[in-house]
Amino acid sequence: MSEKQEEINEEVVQNEEVQTQENVEETTESNEEPKELSAEEKIAELEAKLKESEDKYFRVHADFENIKKRLEKEKYQAIDYASEKFAKDLLAPIDTLEMALAAEEAAKDMPAEELLAKLKEGVELTIKNFYTAFEKHDITLVETDGEFDPNFHDAVMQVDSPDHETGQIVQRLQKGYKFKDRLLRAAMVSIAN
Template sequence: MSEETKEELKQEELPLEEEVNETVETTEENQNCDENKELSLEEKVAELEGKLKESEDKYFRVHADFENIKKRLEKEKYQAIDYASEKFAKDLLTPIDTLEMALAAEEAAKELPTEELLSKLKEGVELTIKNFYTAFEKHDITLVETDGEFDPNFHDAVMQVDSEDHEDGQIVQQLQKGYKFKDRLLRPAMVSICKK
């Protein structure tokens, strides 16, 4: 071989060696990148596991808070039911006080004449009844009307009487008052009705 040919071959070999070196360097870089990727994947997995634990903690805390609120509301509901008539009970204290004052006044009024004592007693009873009706009005308790036709939804007919002033089926007399709480019947009115 001539020297020119040898030199051409050497020049051709040099680029091949450079290419091989570049390829080796690229392969090493790729391996380093793969290792970095594996590390970054492991780091990502660890990071995601940490976030998962954090989310689980938040979930359990929220769930525990929800259960506590639910128990508290349940307890408050039962207390509201148990003490629903507290205001009504407080309003009934005034009539009781009035009755007790009437009894106490009776002791002091023994020297009074009988007629005066009876009038004071009557006045005390009327005041007590007035206090009851005031408490009833506050709490939407009303009397059942007994004027006119008999209504089996609100009246309880305990007697049938003859009456020229009333038509058949009309209420003649109220024997006991009936009461409604808002639209609900507490006690029907006991009445006598006309029968012809």
């Protein structure tokens, strides 16, 4: 190589070194953090973030209050209409009684014994409808066989009975009913003396 070529090569190498050094300086400058914000700018930024957080809080709180009010309203409606199914089930016995009365009007030409048999059949059907509705809603009869239980029986009289021991139920005077495990009405009974 000639001297001239060597000089050119040295110049190219020097130029490359200078460019590399400039690139490194530019990269370092671009990696530096942006200038510090002034105190007023920081305060303004923090106030904006605070306002945004407050807005979110108030929206969530309002949503919570709305849900709470809706649930409260639904709870009271559920309480108010809790017996709706039971009331619907009592419509069938009432319809049966009304049909029995209407049949009596239509059967004026019928002999009394036949009319009485039809009315008895209608009453029995009505009672059956009542017991079906009771069964659907867990209403059961209070048992009156055996020992007297003051939790479920109301002793209205004591009678002498050679067939029963003292304290045993002799006769049921009025049926008692339970709703699930709660007593609706105690059974009126007479007990052995």
